[in-house]
Amino acid sequence: MDVTALDYASIKEGSVHGRYVTTEHIIPFLDRVSADVRMEEIGRSVEGRPIHLLEIGTGKKKVLMWSQMHGNESTTTKALLDLINYLNQTGLDSASILAECQLLIIPILNPDGAHRYTRLNANEVDLNRDAIDLSQPESRILREVYERVSPDFCFNLHGQRTLFNVGRTELPATVSFLAPASDQDRSITESREISMQLIAAMALKLEELIPGQIGRYDDSFNPNCVGDSFQMLSSPTLLFEAGHYPGDYMREETRKLLFYALVEVLEVIAANRHKDYSEDTYFGIPENNKLFFDILIRNAPLLHPKFADTNSIGIRYEEVLEGRQIQFHPQIAETGILSQHFGHQTYDCSKTLDLDQLKKELDLYNFLI
Template sequence: MRLSHIDYNSIKEKALKGRYITHNHITPILKDLPAVFKLEEIGRSVKDLPIYTVTFGNGPKKILMWSQMHGNESTTTKAIFDLFNLIVGSSKISSTILSTCTIKIIPILNPDGAMVYTRMNANIVDLNRDAQERSQPESKVLRNCYEHFKPDFCFNLHGQRTIFNVGNSSKPATVSFLAPAFDKERNISFTRAQSMRLIVAMNQELQESIPGQIGRYDDGFNANCVGDTFQMLNIPTILFEAGHYPNDYDREETRKFIFIAMLKAIDVISSDTLENYDQSAYFEIPDNNKLFFDILIKNVHIIDPIKYKEGDSLGILYKEVLKNEQITFEASLEKSGNLEGYFGHKTYDCTSENDFSYLKSATFAKLI
């Protein structure tokens, strides 16, 4: 199935936008879902907020997804609600999914972290490093859900920073994937190979829309990570990482590509076409690298020849700060010196008269 014909704007959930997505934002939408969806509260967070699942479909192929395990990674949550809207429509795609699959989704696993826009939960624990000990209530909720549902596939939905590029190119890693390892040697079991094939299918689909902007996440093994743990339990698991698209700090474009990737994966599972994709093509997807700054300022010695050497550059990253229920982006100097080989989502060069004048303004004075 090619997805280019889908009118994404018609199914995009307009009530969810921006980076700050919380329990308060999604609950009214969840409560208003039609009867095709089954809404359940499956547990409570450290601060006693409800953790919900939404289940739809009655087919034999079972897919479990969870989003916002890290509270500040909300792009995939928005894409989930776009998927709900697709299912509501009386299309051939939705009817096929409903008849062939049973899909269970946890829209926000870490509602406490989402409220204060942090990676950690309320006990300052990274839930994605708690898969073995399961010391936190949210970790127990996910594992209990997994054990009761007994999925055939797991989608672990995350977001990544603006620093990631694809390979050694100047293209941002707008979407990245990982077939998690199940052992230190990073061997390929049958189930890990299935994860790889699914990623190959999604990569092929996304290359039509964002060529060269799909990366492969590092597969270093860590048994404390949930994806690695579920892969160890012989369930094909895929890590989704929603990254940066040019001039899209609210991740409204990226959510569309995550939606397309999820839908492609579901279609491949639904149609039993996984074996059509060569697992070796997984390794042709370039690695994620960390070669981007939000702002790169070149030849900064022209502004301050005492402080900087000739040819020095500044690498500036934005800090995402929650203010009045909005995310603001505050510039902070990350690195200076010889930054040959790095890229900027915005690049200024002090040898340019226009750039020089702008960089001398109050906007950059405290950074330079």
């Protein structure tokens, strides 16, 4: 079916939104769906927070997926809740997925990092660089689940910063994918080829919705990364990166796009249609680049004499947890010509309208001056 024809508003889990998503936020959802979804606590984090595994579907194709390995990357967690809603709703064309697949979902692997809104866990370890040492309880929990269920497919769900663009274009990398390598030569093994084919299916679907805004993440091999390590074990592994959609700093539009991607790829898996797609399509996805600022100010000397020696100012937001909300604090990231860079919001001080508007943005103006 065409997933984009779904009434997404009726599927979206309204109890969880925004950027700050913790185990506390999703517990009411988990309690509500537990009658239809098999749920177990599979362990505890460094600080003793529960880590849950949800199981849905009765098929033979096992799909293991985990989100918020980095605690401040919450968009894919929201998309997973939407996916569960979709699979639980009667009258929707999800029966084939449930009949052919068994989905094993860890919605928040790093609950301490989620609580603190940090990439790292409570021991300040990046769980995505702990695949060999398995030094952290969260890393061991994921590996134990992997070994117990022997998944046929693995979905490694992440988020990426607003600085990423697609290739050399002035388009944000709203969704990016990667088929991780399993060796230094980045060989196309059987499992990696399947990963590429599945990514191609999602990319073609999303291209209809956000043309030019799909990127391919860097595929440098690192055996300490979980995706690379699972690919080394011959499990087709797909990395998802939820990025920026114009004006969508809460990542609600990106959430919807990730939901569509998840439904599409699961339908392809259920129907065993991955061979309908080519690795050439995967390699045709432009690589990510890092050319975006949240705010780009050109001809800065016209704004204030203090910038007499600065042609342009590139500002990126620092995401800060204040109370229970994420606030976006501007920070000057780079100054100079910056002619190859882009801004999600751009002010050209040589243009009267831009200059006047910038001066009206009092918080930003006062920060600069």
